[in-house]
Amino acid sequence: MDLQYAPEHEEFRESVRAFLKGWPLKGDEAELPKEEQESLFRQRGIDAGYVYRGVPTRYGGSGQPNDAIKDRIIREEFYQAGAPGDLPSQGAGMLVPTLLEFGSEEQKERYVARALTNTESWCQGYSEPGSGSDLASLQCQARLEGDEWVLNGQKIWTSGAQRADMMFGLFRTEPEAKKHAGISYLLVPMDRDGIEVRPLREMSGGFEFNEVFFTDVRIPAENIVGERGQGWAVSRATLIHERNLIGNPFMIREAFDDLVQLARTRIRNGRPAIEDSGVRQRLAEIEGYVRTSETSNLLQFTAAHRGEMLTAMRPMMMNKVCSTDTTQRIMKCAYDLLGSDGLLAPLDEELNTWSRTTTSTGWVLQYMFSMGPAIAGGATNIQLNIIGERGYGLPRDLRKPF
Ligand SMILES: Cc1cc2nc3c(=O)[nH]c(=O)nc-3n(C[C@H](O)[C@H](O)[C@H](O)COP(=O)(O)OP(=O)(O)OC[C@H]3O[C@@H](n4cnc5c(N)ncnc54)[C@H](O)[C@@H]3O)c2cc1C
Incomplete structure (x- = not known):
């Protein structure tokens, strides 16, 4: 190569x-x-x-x-x-490419530029209690009354809803239709009467997730992207872009370099931890995962270069699985090297968990944060099912009847 x-x-x-x-x-x-x-x-x-x-x-x-x-x-x-x-935001990174593919001319003119500059911020209203991996079972309803949709129900895990101006969300508009066919993709102004945002506390102490409740919320009928009942296809486009945002190989390599540095400076049994054969072996094993992750990223890059970015599901999903798994391994190893310092590290809610920080607090926050991307945008088990079934043509997993 x-x-x-x-x-x-x-x-x-x-x-x-x-x-x-x-x-x-x-x-x-x-x-x-x-x-x-x-x-x-x-x-x-x-x-x-x-x-x-x-x-x-x-x-x-x-x-x-x-x-x-x-x-x-x-x-x-x-x-x-x-x-x-x-911007890797939900507006610029996920909604904009979706609108460019499925939105009307008016929607592109109205929303795209503001999402790119974040002068209008967006959140994603997909997940509901009981509808995460099995997203198409969602129950949040939108009923058309004259020229308005009337929304009722609940979303959960809505990142950033507390400061979002708008939500792109999935709502059941045809309760009688089959589960994938009854969903529409709607754009919801978050300042409407009847919307209540309740924060969920995270283990890091921060509040980034929310529950969002809708009680007779009215939005204009034209706030639909794509056709009525075709929201599943539109949502797939957004999900592809979401998965694409996850997995930065440069960040993983840097985090691994920081981990090796940590092993050099932590003392174990009176010597630098890196001199411990168990630690060295673990680092060598993780280096293998880092390289696998880099290779899977290169495969995704190759697919993009061939113009297959949005159709080459396998490399994209492999990249998400490899990168999130590798990041977790790096952070867990750092957490173990910190020992009791990790347990005692003060958690600072203001700390930006995305940034490269190698204090004990930084490592602990990154360790906690590293669990999220393996779940967000489709949990690893689900990605593996899709890779197996659609990528390699393996027999389908058992599905519960709907
Ligand atoms: C950091 C983060 C940010 C998020 N932000 C948002 C957001 O902004 N908006 C939003 O709508 N949602 C958001 N989510 C929610 C996310 O989409 C869901 O958590 C995810 O889809 C999984 O759903 P669940 O939590 O209901 O878990 P479940 O679907 O209940 O899954 C629980 C476990 O069971 C496994 N499992 C489930 N079904 C199968 C199966 N068929 N085969 C094998 N294993 C299975 C899963 O892999 C998982 O390990 C976010 C989540 C995280 C972690």
């Missing part, structure tokens, strides 16, 4: 690096609040053709032709520079 980039791509990398010399901002701009600095630089990235490449310019993107190699180089370089690129 030749993993070298061609000379023209190395040239492109140089141009990205030259652009990234503008980050961090300097002079007066460096005095602006952090969020303003990020949006300013992101806008420059759009103007230069590096950010939101797949989104047409008329909706606020940079409208570049499909090029998976350039996309990857940009991702690598922006990551290394810690520069703000495409």
Whole structure:
């Protein structure tokens, strides 16, 4: 396997690096609040053709032709520079590509640009109590009354609902139809009467998840994406983009390097832990998983390069399974190396769990957080079922009758 980039791509990398010399901002701009600095630089990235490449310019993107190699180089370089690129938010990362595929012209004009800049923030209303892996069994109802949908029911695990302006969600609009056929994909303003958001406390002490209750909530009939009763197909598109957001190989390699460093500095039986044969063996084993994860990411990259990004389910799902499993192994090993320091580490709700942090608290939060991505966007067992059944044509798993 030749993993070298061609000379023209190395040239492109140089141009990205030259652009990234503008980050961090300097002079007066460096005095602006952090969020303003990020949006300013992101806008420059759009103007230069590096950010939101797949989104047409008329909706606020940079409208570049499909090029998976350039996309990857940009991702690598922006990551290394810690520069703000495409927002990995539910709005920009999941709703926008879905609207570009299924939305009406009015919906694209109304929602896309605001989602890209996060001037309108979004949450995802899919899961319900009893409808997670078996999502199509969802019961939240939308009844059409004149020119309005009337919503009733409950969602759960809705990340960020407490600060979201809008929700894209799945609602049962045809209770008589078969389970997958009776669902519609609706866009719900979160400030409507009858919506109640209740936070759920996490083991880290933070509040990112919510329950969302709907009692006779009225939204305009035109807030439907795709056809009535066709929401399942629309939701599949969003899920593919959600899975695609999970699994950053650069982050995994960095986390592993940090883990090795931790093993060098922690003392076990009077010596650096890395000198313990058990620790070394575990690190070597994890390095194998890191490489598997990198390879699965390269397979996904190859599929994208061949233009199969959205149809090549197997590499994408393998990548999610491998990357989330590897991250969990790294964080669990770090947690074990910390010993009682890990148990005693003060948990700081303000700490950004996405950032690379190697304090005891940082490791513990990352350990707790590492369990989530293996469940979000479809739990690992479900991904493995899909890989087996659709990817390899194995016999179908037992399904409970509906
Ligand atoms: C970090 C995070 C963020 C999330 N954010 C959102 C969000 O913003 N919006 C939203 O709608 N939801 C969100 N979720 C919810 C997520 O989509 C669900 O948790 C997920 O789909 C699993 O559903 P469940 O929790 O009901 O578990 P269940 O479906 O009850 O599964 C429990 C266990 O049983 C296993 N299992 C279930 N069925 C099978 C089967 N047929 N074969 C083998 N094993 C099976 C699963 O793999 C899992 O291990 C989030 C979850 C997490 C962890």
